[in-house]
Amino acid sequence: MADGVTLVDAQELQDLMMNKFIAAGLKKEHAEETARHLTYADACGIHSHGTVRVAYYAERIAKGGVNLDPQITFEKTGTSTGIVHGDNGMGQYVCNRGLDYAIEMAKDTGLAAVGVEKTGHSGMLSYYVKRAAEENLVALAMCQSDPMVVPFGGSENYFGTNPIAFSAPRSSGEALVFDMATTVQAWGKVLDARSKDRAIPDTWAVDGDGNPTTNPHAVRGLLPIAGPKGYGLMMLVDVMAGSMLGLPFGKHVSSMYADLTQKRNLGQFYILMDPKKFTDLKAFKERVQQMTEELHQMPPAKGFDQVYLPGERSQIRRKEAMANGIEVATEIYDYLKSDTVHFDKYDGQGAFAE
Ligand code: NAI
Numbered sequence: 487m488a489d490g491v492t493l494v495d496a497q498e499l500q501d502l503m504m505n506k507f508i509a510a511g512l513k514k515e516h517a518e519e520t521a522r523h524l525t526y527a528d529a530c531g532i533h534s535h536g537t538v539r540v541a542y543y544a545e546r547i548a549k550g551g552v553n554l555d556p557q558i559t560f561e562k563t564g565t566s567t568g569i570v571h572g573d574n575g576m577g578q579y580v581c582n583r584g585l586d587y588a589i590e591m592a593k594d595t596g597l598a599a600v601g602v603e604k605t606g607h608s609g610m611l612s613y614y615v616k617r618a619a620e621e622n623l624v625a626l627a628m629c630q631s632d633p634m635v636v637p638f639g640g641s642e643n644y645f646g647t648n649p650i651a652f653s654a655p656r657s658s659g660e661a662l663v664f665d666m667a668t669t670v671q672a673w674g675k676v677l678d679a680r681s682k683d684r685a686i687p688d689t690w691a692v693d694g695d696g697n698p699t700t701n702p703h704a705v706r707g708l709l710p711i712a713g714p715k716g717y718g719l720m721m722l723v724d725v726m727a728g729s730m731l732g733l734p735f736g737k738h739v740s741s742m743y744a745d746l747t748q749k750r751n752l753g754q755f756y757i758l759m760d761p762k763k764f765t766d767l768k769a770f771k772e773r774v775q776q777m778t779e780e781l782h783q784m785p786p787a788k789g790f791d792q793v794y795l796p797g798e799r800s801q802i803r804r805k806e807a808m809a810n811g812i813e814v815a816t817e818i819y820d821y822l823k824s825d826t827v828h829f830d831k832y833d834g835q836g837a838f839a840e
Contacts, residue, residue: 490682492819493811500525502822503540507576509827510547511554516579520609523578527610528814529807530800534674535610537818538681542742543576543607545828549746552576552606560587566597569731574749577606578613581629581754585614588756592623596763602754603731607631607742612665612797615653618758619661622767625653628723629754630733632741634837635669636707638717641696643707643837644737647673648723655761656774664796668720669708673837676702681815706838727753743835 487493500521507517520543528536546552556575562568570587572580584602591598608614611627618625631646649672651665667673671690679686679702686702693699694706710716728735733753740750761770781793807813814822821829 487813488682490816491813492816494814494819495811496525496529496808499528499537499812499814499822503537506540506544506822506827507547510544512547512552512576513554516554516576519582520576520578523582523609523613525812526613526804528812529804530610530612531803531807531813532610532612532674532800533678533813534672536812537814537822538674538677539607539609540818541821541828542832545830545832546606546746547576548828549833551746551748551750553749556580558583560584562591566591566595566599568598568600570600570602572602572605574604574606574751577608577750577752580605581608581614582617584754585617585756588758589618589621589623592618592758592760593621596760598756598758600756600758601727601731602756603733603751604749605629605752605754606750607752608754610665611649611651612653612663612800614756615651615665616661616663618756619653619655619663622655622761622771624655624759624761625651626757627651627754628727630724630727630735630739630752631673632744632837633737633739634673634708634741635710635720636692636696638710638714642737645710645717645720645724646739647708648720648727650719650723654774655771656778657768657771658775659778660797660801662774662778662795662797666711668711668716668723670711670716671708673708676705676708681818723755727755731755741837743832743837746833 503521504517524536553574556573559571570584588598588600608629614627615625628650633643635645637644647667647669649667653661653663655661685700688698688700691705692707693704724735731753784793786792
């Protein structure tokens with residue numbers, strides 16, 4: 487195991503995080519849901535969306551940037567459409583409640599196009615689409631995040647890392663789950679590299695002069711995936727999860743670390759589909775299964791050990807982590823065990839806070 491990393495039991499980690507959020511002011515139910523989500527992310531090896539966020543969340547909760555008693559309501563706007571008003575509650579809690587409404591609608595009508603307006607940072611999107619696939623639905627999810635990406639050909643940050651995820655059920659094994667930021671890497675991966683003081687590849691981000699950098703502390707702008715194509719996808723996310731929900735878009739989206747006393751007003755969007763409205767469910771799941779098996783059977787290219795499915799390596803890591811412990815930066819583990827609620831260090835720091 488790498489230096490500065492400790493293996494922590496999943497339940498212990500979840501309880502420590504929950505207690506930290508409760509100490510910051512969050513209700514137990516909201517704290518527990520958030521801690522469960524972050525533990526899942528860390529167990530999957532997506533450390534960008536796990537414990538690395540706790541001190542920041544705790545500071546925002548303590549300073550009023552999260553509604554501690556949100557009145558979450560569902561406004562049905564059509565047969566298969568609706569808006570969840572999140573009232574700026576804790577993102578993971580709001581977005582899971584929003585998903586509950588969307589799942590119910592998709593099962594009822596075959597389709598749910600549901601926007602969640604005024605939420606906080608929602609974390610790892612695969613958590614949500616996986617839940618939908620477990621209900622035998624095909625799911626798409628996307629959300630806004632703070633503007634820290636240089637658009638293709640541009641010199642200033644404009645869009646967020648605006649992730650997109652999809653899932654589909656299959657006849658055996660785990661649901662098929664794909665989940666990506668529309669940037670080469672999620673900002674949280676840079677945060678994770680910062681917390682472990684590890685260099686990043688020079689393809690992820692640029693420094694304050696717009697030059698590629700390997701120093702995670704020097705990052706001042708992230709790069710879209712595949713140039714203009716990623717740029718187009720992050721635009722799509724902002725149109726659907728921002729403009730269509732009447733929320734700020736692009737550079738007007740609130741910044742994670744700008745003012746922790748202010749609510750985030752972010753948007754998330756779900757499109758859930760019931761495959762039974764298109765085909766026989768059992769046959770559909772078998773076809774998805776067949777596709778994944780054919781991919782597994784393909785001889786790997788030079789330098790690869792096999793063709794993996796999206797999300798597959800995360801699930802392998804998760805099984806290992808649930809059995810042997812989750813990798814956590816020791817510094818963060820020490821903080822989680824301490825009486826310190828937060829470090830009062832993020833407020834007013836801007837998107838690229840140390
Ligand atoms: P990533 O680059 O780690 O993975 C992207 C996708 O590629 C995943 O589905 C992964 O399973 C797949 N993949 C990776 N290596 C593979 C391989 N060798 N073979 C087959 N598939 C492979 O993900 P990224 O872009 O760094 O995003 C990390 C997380 O950050 C996601 O969960 C995303 O939802 C979250 N995020 C959340 C934001 C928010 O504001 N809520 C903002 C941005 C990202």
